[in-house]
Amino acid sequence: MTTLVWFRDDLRVHDHPALHEAMQAGEGSHAVALYVLDEVSPGVRPLGGAARWWLHHSLEHLAGELSALGVELLVREGPANRVVREVVEATGSSAVLWNRRYGGPERDIDARLKHELRERGVAAHSFFANLLIEPWHVATQAGTPYRVYGAFRRALGERLRPDLPLPAPSSQRGGDASPPASSRSTSLDALLAENISVLDHEPAWAGGLARRWSPGTAHAHERLRVFLEGGLEGYAEGRDLPASDATSGLSPHLRFGELSPREVWHATHAAAAQQGLDPEKFLSEIIWREFAWHTLYAAPDLATTNLNPRYEALGWITASDAQTGPEAELLQAWLEGRTGFGLVDAGMRELWATGTMHNRVRMTAASLLTKNLGIDWRVGEAWFWDTLVDADQASNPFNWQWVAGSGADAAPYFRVFNPERQAERFDPDGEYVERWAPDSLLIPPIVDLRESRLAALARYDALP
Numbered sequence: 001m002t003t004l005v006w007f008r009d010d011l012r013v014h015d016h017p018a019l020h021e022a023m024q025a026g027e028g029s030h031a032v033a034l035y036v037l038d039e040v041s042p043g044v045r046p047l048g049g050a051a052r053w054w055l056h057h058s059l060e061h062l063a064g065e066l067s068a069l070g071v072e073l074l075v076r077e078g079p080a081n082r083v084v085r086e087v088v089e090a091t092g093s094s095a096v097l098w099n100r101r102y103g104g105p106e107r108d109i110d111a112r113l114k115h116e117l118r119e120r121g122v123a124a125h126s127f128f129a130n131l132l133i134e135p136w137h138v139a140t141q142a143g144t145p146y147r148v149y150g151a152f153r154r155a156l157g158e159r160l161r162p163d164l165p166l167p168a169p170s171s172q173r174g175g176d177a178s179p180p181a182s183s184r185s186t187s188l189d190a191l192l193a194e195n196i197s198v199l200d201h202e203p204a205w206a207g208g209l210a211r212r213w214s215p216g217t218a219h220a221h222e223r224l225r226v227f228l229e230g231g232l233e234g235y236a237e238g239r240d241l242p243a244s245d246a247t248s249g250l251s252p253h254l255r256f257g258e259l260s261p262r263e264v265w266h267a268t269h270a271a272a273a274q275q276g277l278d279p280e281k282f283l284s285e286i287i288w289r290e291f292a293w294h295t296l297y298a299a300p301d302l303a304t305t306n307l308n309p310r311y312e313a314l315g316w317i318t319a320s321d322a323q324t325g326p327e328a329e330l331l332q333a334w335l336e337g338r339t340g341f342g343l344v345d346a347g348m349r350e351l352w353a354t355g356t357m358h359n360r361v362r363m364t365a366a367s368l369l370t371k372n373l374g375i376d377w378r379v380g381e382a383w384f385w386d387t388l389v390d391a392d393q394a395s396n397p398f399n400w401q402w403v404a405g406s407g408a409d410a411a412p413y414f415r416v417f418n419p420e421r422q423a424e425r426f427d428p429d430g431e432y433v434e435r436w437a438p439d440s441l442l443i444p445p446i447v448d449l450r451e452s453r454l455a456a457l458a459r460y461d462a463l464p
């Protein structure tokens with residue numbers, strides 16, 4: 001009897017309930033793992049370049065870990081629904097197991113697939129694994145989703161009792177149970193080789209990612225351990241300083257599920273108790289992640305539509321105008337880190353060089369684009385989507401909408417980050433700017449901060 005475990009954004013073997021269940025099945029049963037690179041099903045968002053790079057390396061690590069457990073990883077490309085059914089047939093699987101995901105198109109795929117598999121007599125089960133609490137367990141008294149972080153966090157605090165993480169399963173016995181190879185199987189090597197050739201077009205860029213990052217669960221655990229041992233104590237003070245290495249750097253590992261939020265949650269509590277520290281500040285960031293995902297669950301078009309529909313009428317400079325109109329030069333300067341605002345330029349160049357940008361700088365750069373330049377937040381969101389290694393279906397659009405003030409959280413629309421003041425407060429010695437954009441101070445600013453701020457406020461005030 002073969003059980004197929006379908007991996008998605010949960011590229012780990014520990015705290016993986018679907019894998020755990022498949023490996024419990026006992027004598028005569030056999031687990032096979034599958035990853036489907038699906039960029040074609042309706043509504044599914046193709047990965048950006050940096051995330052693709054991460055995925056490539058993360059899958060390599062996962063294949064090794066699964067192999068050590070006696071489980072083969074098949075990697076296929078195509079519409080997930082069709083591909084999973086083909087693999088079920090080719091492997092003779094009698095059950096398909098997966099961990100739940102929360103994007104709208106993905107939920108549709110999973111629901112339809114579950115139904116179709118069951119109609120064919122194949123068992124299909126999904127498990128809770130990738131959040132701290134299911135989104136449908138947290139709602140206001142009126143039954144609506146929370147839109148304000150403080151209230152969300154309080155509600156979560158009352159209900160949150162995350163289970164302890166599951167260990168990695170023990171190895172399955174080999175022997176006669178190996179699955180028949182599918183004639184149409186895309187081998188891991190072939191798919192990864194294809195991705196490598198994509199990366200070969202940008203060798204310098206991929207090299208920058210490789211210098212900064214080490215994908216895979218072993219590295220994720222190591223990063224968590226190092227942060228909890230040495231970084232938790234200074235986190236609250238240091239987390240806003242882009243020149244310091246004071247944050248965890250866990251976001252791409254969480255994005256690809258190399259670590260589960262439950263693991264981070266429990267490990268943080270344990271480390272804090274041992275060191276006599278208060279982990280609240282760090283855990284509140286993990287709860288922001290949760291809030292972004294619960295928001296996406298309630299608003300599946302988060303990346304394309306203002307959460308508050310009023311803001312559709314704001315008169316944003318659209319993507320096509322920003323690329324071809326008089327603003328094209330402004331947008332180009334922002335993308336390339338040539339705005340003349342040191343903190344923003346440093347951030348945009350750090351992003352291009354390493355696939356990440358410090359949170360404080362993300363907020364400042366996003367504010368300059370959406371408020372001072374008046375360019376639609378979706379333009380910046382798309383750039384981040386392509387260039388961030390942690391580009392996340394929920395956190396990226398959620399945070400862009402948060403900065404744009406278009407409905408996420410109580411972030412007031414009239415808060416305009418002043419990049420010069422942000423630099424004075426959070427990079428007082430200019431260390432971060434010096435590191436990434438030392439020439440920026442010589443570039444004339446592309447926009448007058450005061451005038452553009454007033455113009456932005458006037459646009460917001462004029463909304464019906």
Ligand SMILES: Cc1cc2nc3c(=O)[nH]c(=O)nc-3n(C[C@H](O)[C@H](O)[C@H](O)COP(=O)(O)OP(=O)(O)OC[C@H]3O[C@@H](n4cnc5c(N)ncnc54)[C@H](O)[C@@H]3O)c2cc1C
Binds near residue numbers: 247357363396
């Ligand atoms: C415009 C903009 C776009 C962003 N896009 C993304 C994105 O695509 N993916 C992403 O993971 N984060 C995104 N963030 C949030 C945040 O900048 C990153 O999570 C953080 O910089 C990652 O660094 P870290 O892991 O060292 O964070 P830490 O400070 O160590 O925080 C721990 C974890 O908490 C979560 N977290 C922290 N801040 C936030 C936040 N504001 N929203 C949601 N989760 C958070 C992350 O999973 C992070 O790894 C964005 C923020 C802004 C302002």
